Amino acid sequence: MSSTLLVLLGSVVLLLAAWDVFITTLTLRGGGPVVRRATRLVWSGLLALHRRGWRPGLLSFGGGLAVALSLGVWVILLAAGWCLIFAGLPGAVIDGSSGAPADLLSRLYFAGFNLFTLGVGDYRPSGPLAQALTVAASASGLLGITLAITYLGPVASGGVSRRALAGEISLLGQTPDEIIEAARAQGADRFAARLEGLAPAILKMAEQHLAYPVLSYFHSPQPRLALPLRLAGLYEALLALKCGQENHAKAVRDYDSVLEAIEIYVRRLGREAADRKTTPEPQATDLCGVAADSEPSSTGRDSTAITRRRLRAMVERDGWTWRDVSGDAAEGPLPRV
Numbered sequence: 001m002s003s004t005l006l007v008l009l010g011s012v013v014l015l016l017a018a019w020d021v022f023i024t025t026l027t028l029r030g031g032g033p034v035v036r037r038a039t040r041l042v043w044s045g046l047l048a049l050h051r052r053g054w055r056p057g058l059l060s061f062g063g064g065l066a067v068a069l070s071l072g073v074w075v076i077l078l079a080a081g082w083c084l085i086f087a088g089l090p091g092a093v094i095d096g097s098s099g100a101p102a103d104l105l106s107r108l109y110f111a112g113f114n115l116f117t118l119g120v121g122d123y124r125p126s127g128p129l130a131q132a133l134t135v136a137a138s139a140s141g142l143l144g145i146t147l148a149i150t151y152l153g154p155v156a157s158g159g160v161s162r163r164a165l166a167g168e169i170s171l172l173g174q175t176p177d178e179i180i181e182a183a184r185a186q187g188a189d190r191f192a193a194r195l196e197g198l199a200p201a202i203l204k205m206a207e208q209h210l211a212y213p214v215l216s217y218f219h220s221p222q223p224r225l226a227l228p229l230r231l232a233g234l235y236e237a238l239l240a241l242k243c244g245q246e247n248h249a250k251a252v253r254d255y256d257s258v259l260e261a262i263e264i265y266v267r268r269l270g271r272e273a274a275d276r277k278t279t280p281e282p283q284a285t286d287l288c289g290v291a292a293d294s295e296p297s298s299t300g301r302d303s304t305a306i307t308r309r310r311l312r313a314m315v316e317r318d319g320w321t322w323r324d325v326s327g328d329a330a331e332g333p334l335p336r337v
Contacts, residue, residue, distance in 0.1 A: 003089065017081060020035055025148070043066065056221075070151075075112075075144075154212060161204075170224040189248060203264060219318055235259065238258060262307070
């Protein structure tokens with residue numbers, strides 16, 4: 001391979017690494033193209049092992065592995081890019097003692113070392129161009145480490161917030177039936193007062209997931225702290241509670257606020273979970289007709305059907321089944337939307 005081609009290829013790899021780091025850490029568009037695909041692939045592998053019963057609790061490591069993989073991907077891309085550039089410049093890296101040109105593996109070692117430090121002198125750059133590139137390699141490594149550390153803070157905070165939100169919802173009830181029973185026992189207005197603050201919290205979590213998609217891989221083995229389960233159960237319960245509440249306008253408004261927040265949440269995460277068109281809508285015995293066996297006849301029912309499909313996809317993508325949301329829910333599909 002010609003020297004010019006090696007330099008061009010190395011430059012492309014470095015640009016890809018820079019773009020991936022930029023998109024992942026400095027924008028609200030989610031993970032970069034490389035990190036997003038790599039983490040999704042790893043999670044799919046863990047999920048497949050989990051579904052085969054290979055090892056209980058395996059998914060609990062998903063979030064940490066996804067973050068570690070993201071950092072590892074960036075280091076590998078940067079090291080590979082600089083190695084290709086140095087490999088395309090004959091005599092750019094020499095042995096510190098003999099002055100002989102370094103081989104390919106030695107250039108890879110030199111490039112990787114310079115991402116974190118200027119080296120120990122066993123290999124050194126030869127000539128002004130190589131020296132300038134060495135400084136640039138060290139600067140790219142320092143900048144990458146700084147951005148990675150900055151990225152870890154919001155991710156850790158988001159993981160804690162995710163569990164806290166799930167725990168808060170679980171206080172309303174562990175299943176849709178429990179939530180409905182609690183609401184009927186307390187009265188519509190009093191129960192609606194307990195929902196205050198939930199909609200903003202769900203919307204905030206939706207935006208955090210949009211900015212940091214890796215949060216979806218922070219799986220909780222405890223059902224009460226599993227956010228997909230809690231959101232699905234709450235959505236099912238509120239759909240049923242809206243029926244026959246014409247005399248409680250404020251309660252209905254509060255229900256609608258939380259329902260809309262959940263719908264926004266699943267729109268943010270729906271593509272990460274699964275294609276809604278390939279996931280059948282879960283059935284329930286009585287959701288005011290929204291889950292009836294006939295085709296949806298209104299925009300509202302159509303939107304609800306889509307949301308319930310996406311909720312089911314999210315639940316399954318987190319390693320659970322719809323029966324973990326409601327044990328007696330039927331599983332038959334509806335016509336696709």
